[in-house]
Amino acid sequence: MIPLTMKRALYKTRMKVLKGVARTLPFPKPTLLSGPGSSLELCDALALLNTRRVLLVTDAMLVKIGLLKAIRARLTERGVDYVIYDGVQPDPTVDQIEAGVDVLKREGCDAILAVGGGSSIDAAKIIAARATNDKPIAKMEGLFKLYRATLPLYAIPTTAGTGSEVTVAAMVSDPARRSKASVLDPKLIPTMAALDGSLMTGLPPAITAATGMDALTHAVESYLSDNALPDTDRHALAATKLILTNLPRVMEDGDDLAARQSMAMAAFYAALAFTRAGVGYVHAISHNLGAYYHTPHGMANAIVLPYVLEYSKPDCLPRLADLARAGGLAQDGGSDAALADRFIEHIRTLNARFGIPDKLEALKPEDIPGIARAALKEAHATYAVPRYLDQSGCETLVRQILARDGTTPGYSQPGGHTVGDLLGGMD
Ligand SMILES: NC(=O)c1ccc[n+]([C@@H]2O[C@H](COP(=O)([O-])OP(=O)(O)OC[C@H]3O[C@@H](n4cnc5c(N)ncnc54)[C@H](O)[C@@H]3O)[C@@H](O)[C@H]2O)c1
Numbered sequence: 001m002i003p004l005t006m007k008r009a010l011y012k013t014r015m016k017v018l019k020g021v022a023r024t025l026p027f028p029k030p031t032l033l034s035g036p037g038s039s040l041e042l043c044d045a046l047a048l049l050n051t052r053r054v055l056l057v058t059d060a061m062l063v064k065i066g067l068l069k070a071i072r073a074r075l076t077e078r079g080v081d082y083v084i085y086d087g088v089q090p091d092p093t094v095d096q097i098e099a100g101v102d103v104l105k106r107e108g109c110d111a112i113l114a115v116g117g118g119s120s121i122d123a124a125k126i127i128a129a130r131a132t133n134d135k136p137i138a139k140m141e142g143l144f145k146l147y148r149a150t151l152p153l154y155a156i157p158t159t160a161g162t163g164s165e166v167t168v169a170a171m172v173s174d175p176a177r178r179s180k181a182s183v184l185d186p187k188l189i190p191t192m193a194a195l196d197g198s199l200m201t202g203l204p205p206a207i208t209a210a211t212g213m214d215a216l217t218h219a220v221e222s223y224l225s226d227n228a229l230p231d232t233d234r235h236a237l238a239a240t241k242l243i244l245t246n247l248p249r250v251m252e253d254g255d256d257l258a259a260r261q262s263m264a265m266a267a268f269y270a271a272l273a274f275t276r277a278g279v280g281y282v283h284a285i286s287h288n289l290g291a292y293y294h295t296p297h298g299m300a301n302a303i304v305l306p307y308v309l310e311y312s313k314p315d316c317l318p319r320l321a322d323l324a325r326a327g328g329l330a331q332d333g334g335s336d337a338a339l340a341d342r343f344i345e346h347i348r349t350l351n352a353r354f355g356i357p358d359k360l361e362a363l364k365p366e367d368i369p370g371i372a373r374a375a376l377k378e379a380h381a382t383y384a385v386p387r388y389l390d391q392s393g394c395e396t397l398v399r400q401i402l403a404r405d406g407t408t409p410g411y412s413q414p415g416g417h418t419v420g421d422l423l424g425g426m427d
């Protein structure tokens with residue numbers, strides 16, 4: 001058994017090496033089109049770039065509600081042939097991705113356009129990687145496992161959350177193994193992305209809230225990361241400001257196009273920050289809640305975020321206070337300690353206002369050791385967290401989100417909301 005102090009020292013050394021890599025490695029940025037209608041400009045660009053036949057990777061729900069209608073019409077108008085693969089579901093699996101690879105090969109597509117939330121974009125990224133890298137998806141998991149550039153890849157996000165359109169990451173789920181793994185490689189960054197708020201006005205409130213809180217979690221975790229850099233700090237603070245201003249607005253009025261556009265930009269900035277600085281324990285735990293219970297990613301983050309911040313607070317007070325200032329929570333002044341508390345309390349208030357519970361109904365006590373083990377394995381491989389957790393500390397933290405801890409039978413969720421309520425209409 002390696003003693004805890006040595007584990008911590010090894011972890012700190014690994015994170016220092018990763019910081020050096022993040023500082024020196026070139027992270028390409030996609031050419032960015034932004035504003036209502038920019039998704040159609042991206043179609044124009046595909047034609048200009050001589051794309052012959054593009055694979056549209058999306059989910060069936062988006063096709064059903066007609067979200068791709070204008071995009072399809074524009075591609076046809078510009079003479080770009082397309083084939084739709086709409087077999088992606090929230091938290092895409094290897095099978096869904098492989099089915100997309102089959103369509104790509106059968107139809108002889110020369111480019112991929114993802115239209116959808118993080119699930120569609122992540123699936124498209126791995127389909128694009130599989131097209132040029134002759135290795136199974138399982139062998140792509142982890143850092144820098146791709147040896148060739150992907151097929152040309154373009155992205156039109158329809159949620160303002162993951163920022164997958166600009167990140168090095170793609171998540172793959174394996175329900176049989178109860179696992180959710182990441183493929184991390186700068187080659188996965190799309191070459192062009194369009195942030196078109198007009199595609200987001202129909203997002204149901206539950207998805208708007210969950211995805212918006214995912215973006216906030218990216219901003220917060222990257223700002224608190226020991227691997228943060230001046231650039232990632234600027235993007236994280238800008239995203240925090242935009243989200244705390246605009247997320248309540250889009251929750252109030254989903255048709256507020258200016259606020260939707262600002263949220264799309266915020267998700268992009270937050271992702272620019274975390275793709276270099278990394279995330280932290282909130283994501284490590286929430287990925288595993290997703291793997292065990294299929295809890296929507298943003299919702300899991302929103303639930304876990306205040307608990308992780310409370311734990312981390314002693315080692316990152318000034319940084320939490322900065323986030324409060326960026327979010328406009330410091331008008332009445334206050335010490336760093338008071339501002340840090342105000343920031344965490346504000347997240348709790350937003351969650352309650354958006355109908356996000358502070359406990360997870362699906363969580364089972366017997367699963368906690370496994371969830372904690374997998375979360376720590378993920379976090380300690382890549383995330384430079386401000387305050388270290390060991391196995392028993394992580395189990396204690398996860399236990400705090402149990403809806404029923406065995407000592408309080410019949411515990412009911414604040415506001416009477418359940419995860420089931422919030423999932424209404426999600427998939
Ligand atoms: N690659 C990354 O950098 C990164 C970062 C964070 C999260 N993720 C991953 O992304 C996935 C989550 O993505 P997500 O939160 O964007 O959700 P999602 O893509 O899973 O979509 C959630 C639901 O929203 C619906 N939806 C999407 N856009 C809509 C619209 N405009 N109108 C109506 N309905 C719409 C979809 O049909 C789906 O049912 C998770 O697997 C998560 O782990 C990836």
Ligand SMILES: [Fe+2]
Pocket residue numbers: 162214215217218283297301
């Ligand atoms: Fe996320």
